[in-house]
Amino acid sequence: MENNNRNKMKRNLVKNLSVLLLLTGCTGQSNYEKAIADFVQTDKRGTWTDLQFKVIEMGEPTNITVKDSISILTEKFDAEKSKRLAMLNESIARNKKSMEKERFTSMKEFYQKLIDKNQVLVDSLTRTSVELPDAYKNAAETTVLAKEVTCKFTIVNPMLNNAKQEITENFILNAAGDKCYRRNSKKK
Template identity: 35%
Template structure:
């Protein structure tokens, strides 16, 4: 008899703790979904499916920032290289023109030099946002992602609508950061 109690007590504790986390997410998500410009609207929110799908760590955040930064830097570098190509062609054309114009050649050369300086500066640049992660444990969890499929009363059509969003929440599930619609 005592063995059953010893076994069942932790099992009940586990079940109640898991249920509490889900309902905590559900309450926060319901509040977010049913609040429009600071005004709470009763949309008869019902969570159909709610699951924590991932956690975002310091390492994940660094990768996201770095990847985004590198993509933007590559886009800007490609644009500057096109500009450089135009100036280079223009200077070559000016050098072979029947009437040589030193002013035009100097202007193109100045533009080439400035563009090269911009490219060099871009290549040496690093994301400034990374400084906030210095001396932090890379495994530290910054956010959790909770996927929620829910139904609400759509105020425009007066029908029930089902939507699925990923909600980005604080690690303890008490703060809302952002949401992103899941395309099905």
């Protein structure tokens, strides 16, 4: 009788451990899937529509750290700054050409004012640098802020006569992986 009880207890223990391992092994992926499914099926106004979302394939999530985020912010700032500087410098060059061709003093003064105004903007913009959020200043570079995951999925869109669509996109989720911030088309 005692042996029988021990065997039952062992079987129950093994069964419970198996269920626990199965559940814990799936929670990470299901968190990502749920966050992505909710995000894909919710419009900008917060209305959820059942699009029969099904994951075909999900890549391994990659961490986005404070260091990565600083790099992204810096690159974006520098690109915008370069674009703006190029526009201002082109305007200065164009106004200088117009001023050289001009015969009337009043028009030369007009062009000079435009050149001076744009030059002040160029000088000011040249001295600027990216301003990071305060939270980044004391954070370790390795602190995980978000996760990026590539997901291939299907949806059935009622707006397209219930046509099934297969889509591959990159998703940015919070560090825990349970909330999706945005999605981007997969770059090829």
